[in-house]
Amino acid sequence: xxxxxxxxxxxxxxxxxxxxxxxxxxxxxxxxxxxxxxxxxxxxxxxxxxxxxxxxxxxxxxxxxxxxxxxxxxxxxxxxxxxxxxxxxxxxxxxxxxxxxxxxxxxxxxxxxxxxxxxxxxxxxxxxxxxxxxxxxxxxxxxxxxxxxxxxxxxxxxxxxxxxxxxxxxxxxxxxxxxxxxxxxxxxxxxxxxxxxxxxxxxxxxxxxxxxxxxxxxxxxxxxxxxxxxxxxxxxxxxxxxxxxxxxxxxxxxxxxxxxxxxxxxxxxxxxxxxxxxxxxxxxxxxxxxxxxxxxxxxxxxxxxxxxxxxxxxxxxxxxxxxxxxxxxxxxxxxxxxxxxxxxxxxxxxxxxxxxxxxxxxxxxxxxxxxxxxxxxxxxxxxxxxxxxxx
Numbered sequence: 001x002x003x004x005x006x007x008x009x010x011x012x013x014x015x016x017x018x019x020x021x022x023x024x025x026x027x028x029x030x031x032x033x034x035x036x037x038x039x040x041x042x043x044x045x046x047x048x049x050x051x052x053x054x055x056x057x058x059x060x061x062x063x064x065x066x067x068x069x070x071x072x073x074x075x076x077x078x079x080x081x082x083x084x085x086x087x088x089x090x091x092x093x094x095x096x097x098x099x100x101x102x103x104x105x106x107x108x109x110x111x112x113x114x115x116x117x118x119x120x121x122x123x124x125x126x127x128x129x130x131x132x133x134x135x136x137x138x139x140x141x142x143x144x145x146x147x148x149x150x151x152x153x154x155x156x157x158x159x160x161x162x163x164x165x166x167x168x169x170x171x172x173x174x175x176x177x178x179x180x181x182x183x184x185x186x187x188x189x190x191x192x193x194x195x196x197x198x199x200x201x202x203x204x205x206x207x208x209x210x211x212x213x214x215x216x217x218x219x220x221x222x223x224x225x226x227x228x229x230x231x232x233x234x235x236x237x238x239x240x241x242x243x244x245x246x247x248x249x250x251x252x253x254x255x256x257x258x259x260x261x262x263x264x265x266x267x268x269x270x271x272x273x274x275x276x277x278x279x280x281x282x283x284x285x286x287x288x289x290x291x292x293x294x295x296x297x298x299x300x301x302x303x304x305x306x307x308x309x310x311x312x313x314x315x316x317x318x319x320x321x322x323x324x325x326x327x328x329x330x331x332x333x334x335x336x337x338x339x340x341x342x343x344x345x346x347x348x349x350x351x352x353x354x355x356x357x358x359x360x361x362x363x364x365x366x367x368x369x370x371x372x373x374x375x376x377x378x379x380x381x382x383x384x385x386x387x388x389x390x391x
Contacts, residue, residue: 002082004030005388006075007380009090010129011122014038015068017045018377019075021082022385027378031078037067043074053078068132086141087133088384090180090376092122092229094146096171101149101383104130104142112144118175119229121266143384150179153219158313161227174226178205178213178324180376185323186218188372196368199318202310204303204337205374206327208236208279212303214310222313224306230265233306234299236279239269241302271295281326281333300333304340317344317367322360323374331356338369 002021009016015035020027031053033045041058058070076084089104093115102108109130116123130142159174161167182203190197203213210233214222224232224241234240242265250256256264272279275295277287284292311317320341322334331353338348345366352360361369385391 003085003385003389004079004082005085005381005384006072006087007090007377007384008087008129008133009376009380010125015071015125015129016377017071018381019078020378020381020385022085022381022389027381027385029378032377035067035071041067043067043071045074065132065135068129069136072133072136084140086143086384086388088143088145088380089126089130090147090380091126091130091144092147092177093119093175094144094148095175096173098144098146099149099152101143101145101387103387104134104144108144118171118227119177120262122229141384141388143380143387145180145380145383147177147179148175150183151176151213151220151223154221154223158222172227174223174231176211176213176220176223177225177229178209178211179220180379181205181323181374182213182215182220184375184379185321185372186215189319189321189370190218192370192372196319200311200314200316201319201321202307202314202317203321203323204307204327205324206233206303206322206330206333207324209238210235210240210303210324210326212306212310214313216314222310224310234274234295234302235270236281237267237270237272239265239273271299274298281330285330285332296333296336300336300340303337307337307341308344311344317346319368319370320346321370321372323372328371328373329356334360334369334371341367 003023005020005022005027007018007020014037017035018032019030021030029048031045031047036042043058044055045053047053054074058067091112095115097111109127113127133140133142161172161174163172185203198217201215203215205211209229211223211225213220230238232240250261270279271284275284275292277289277292278284284296307320322328326333334353335348338346347362347365348369349360349362356371359370361367
């Protein structure tokens with residue numbers, strides 16, 4: 001009997017999933033899909049070769065636990081004799097305690113729930129899936145894989161926030177996020193070029209949520225996201241690094257409540273706030289509106305500026321990798337970022353960039369430029385299987 005692991009990557013209203021056969025070798029993708037638990041619940045999935053397997057509406061009550069129950073039931077039908085050994089979950093925040101993949105029991109779930117104030121947009125969605133699976137299949141093993149864990153290697157100086165030390169003792173520090181994506185890219189880069197992976201690399205995870213990671217030898221040395229997923233780059237609806245004085249002004253002078261300020265920072269800012277049009281990069285790239293262009297310019301400026309800052313942490317730059325939705329698919333954005341980094345020796349091959357080639361730097365570029373599509377789900381599957389198999 002073949003063993004299988006289900007990897008869940010949950011957001012606030014939808015969950016990406018991948019089913020993998022596991023054993024003594026690399027997990028093999030069987031199928032992947034999306035469980036949409038929004039206003040019109042829907043389950044869709046394709047086989048590893050792209051063949052459509054299911055695309056159907058779910059009942060309105062599937063917006064709750066029933067949606068995960070339907071997903072598990074459908075997965076178990078597809079397994080046909082194979083054994084679903086575990087469900088692995090992407091958990092955005094593991095805090096300082098959870099720095100390796102961990103079996104999820106009631107105690108661990110409670111500890112992770114206590115971290116919700118550090119990631120209010122993401123943590124509830126991850127834990128919702130964990131709890132729903134536990135109720136639907138009480139005996140099924142579950143494993144948490146933490147986005148913060150990859151950054152456990154950053155130096156204390158890099159992690160420190162310049163507030164009184166009593167706050168550091170309470171967990172106020174820079175954690176970093178998108179760790180599962182960075183772990184995957186680090187592994188792929190090592191497979192492509194061990195020498196390059198050993199060098200000074202910045203990986204740009206550019207999507208609706210965006211961050212950069214400075215790494216060397218597959219280890220995180222610095223990253224743009226910090227205490228929360230609000231820090232660093234301009235994102236789809238988040239502003240990135242913002243002068244704390246602006247927040248004080250909004251509270252004191254504009255009388256924003258904490259709830260209104262949280263909504264502003266997580267859901268109304270970033271590309272959406274600057275453009276006034278959309279948080280979707282594709283929409284902004286297709287727009288002739290001056291505000292859309294201003295939003296794009298700001299996105300590229302901040303990404304280039306922070307890349308240069310991370311090159312400072314590394315003491316130079318040998319490789320720049322683009323990944324995630326924008327990083328993998330938005331050639332104009334890659335070009336705008338690279339144009340600002342010419343002084344670092346970055347030379348973009350315009351034709352290769354337009355074709356979304358793996359290698360997009362010119363032969364004479366001092367910095368190798370690459371596109372590496374990320375795959376968080378396979379990292380989750382690897383870790384989940386390792387925990388339940390004792391590997």
